[in-house]
Amino acid sequence: MGRHREFDVQKALDAALCVFWRKGYEGASYADLTEATGVERPALYAAFGNKEALFRRALERYYELYLDFIPQALAKPTAREVAAHMLxxxxxxNTRFPDRTGCFNINGALAVSDGAEPMRQTLIDVRAAGEAQFRERFERAKAEGDLPATARPDVLAAFLMAVLHGMAVQAKAGFSRERLMAVAEQALSSWPANSTAG
Incomplete structure (x- = not known):
C-alpha cells in the first residue's frame, strides 16, 4: 500500500503552472518546481508522472483557469466582436500578473532543444486547434453576411493569432498594458466590414 500523499495536488499543480508560465518548459527546472510546489521530486513524480506530464496537466489547467474568454469570444454575434473580445x-x-507576463503557451516553447520537441509540438497543435476554431467562426460570419464576400476567413484567423501571439511576446518583453491595448485597437482598425450589412 502506497504512502498517503500529504499535499494538495491542485495547489501543487497551480504552483507548477506559474513556474512554467514564467520560465517556459525547458526554463523550469525541477528545483524551481519543487521549490514552488513545496513538494519533493519523488512525490511530484508520483502525483503527476514526469516533467512532460506535469507540463501537460498545467497546460490543461491554464485553459481551465484563465482562458474562459475564448468560448465567450466565439459566441459573440459578429466577427469583429469575436476579435475584439480575444484581443x-x-x-x-498577458499583463495581469507582474511575475508571469505573456502567455503560458507562447512562453512555453518559443525555443526548445531537440529533447523538448514533443512539448513544442503539443503547443503548436494547441494553437492550430485554436486557429481552426476562429477560422470556422469567421467562415460562418462570412456565410451570414457579417463579413464581406472578399473576406478570407483563414487569413483573418491567422492574422488574429499572429497579433495575439505577438502581443504575448511583447508583454513578456515588458510592454505596458496601455501600449498593447493600442496595438489591439490598431489591429481592429483594419478589420474588414461588410458595407452592405445592416
Missing part, C-alpha cells in the same frame, strides 16, 4: 482579454491576461 482585449488577451492583453488583460
Amino acid at each position: 482585449y482579454n488577451s492583453v488583460e491576461l
Whole structure:
C-alpha cells in the first residue's frame, strides 16, 4: 500500500503552472518546481508522472483557469466582436500578473532543444486547434453576411493569432498594458466590414 500523499495536488499543480508560465518548459527546472510546489521530486513524480506530464496537466489547467474568454469570444454575434473580445482579454491576461507576463503557451516553447520537441509540438497543435476554431467562426460570419464576400476567413484567423501571439511576446518583453491595448485597437482598425450589412 502506497504512502498517503500529504499535499494538495491542485495547489501543487497551480504552483507548477506559474513556474512554467514564467520560465517556459525547458526554463523550469525541477528545483524551481519543487521549490514552488513545496513538494519533493519523488512525490511530484508520483502525483503527476514526469516533467512532460506535469507540463501537460498545467497546460490543461491554464485553459481551465484563465482562458474562459475564448468560448465567450466565439459566441459573440459578429466577427469583429469575436476579435475584439480575444484581443482585449488577451492583453488583460498577458499583463495581469507582474511575475508571469505573456502567455503560458507562447512562453512555453518559443525555443526548445531537440529533447523538448514533443512539448513544442503539443503547443503548436494547441494553437492550430485554436486557429481552426476562429477560422470556422469567421467562415460562418462570412456565410451570414457579417463579413464581406472578399473576406478570407483563414487569413483573418491567422492574422488574429499572429497579433495575439505577438502581443504575448511583447508583454513578456515588458510592454505596458496601455501600449498593447493600442496595438489591439490598431489591429481592429483594419478589420474588414461588410458595407452592405445592416
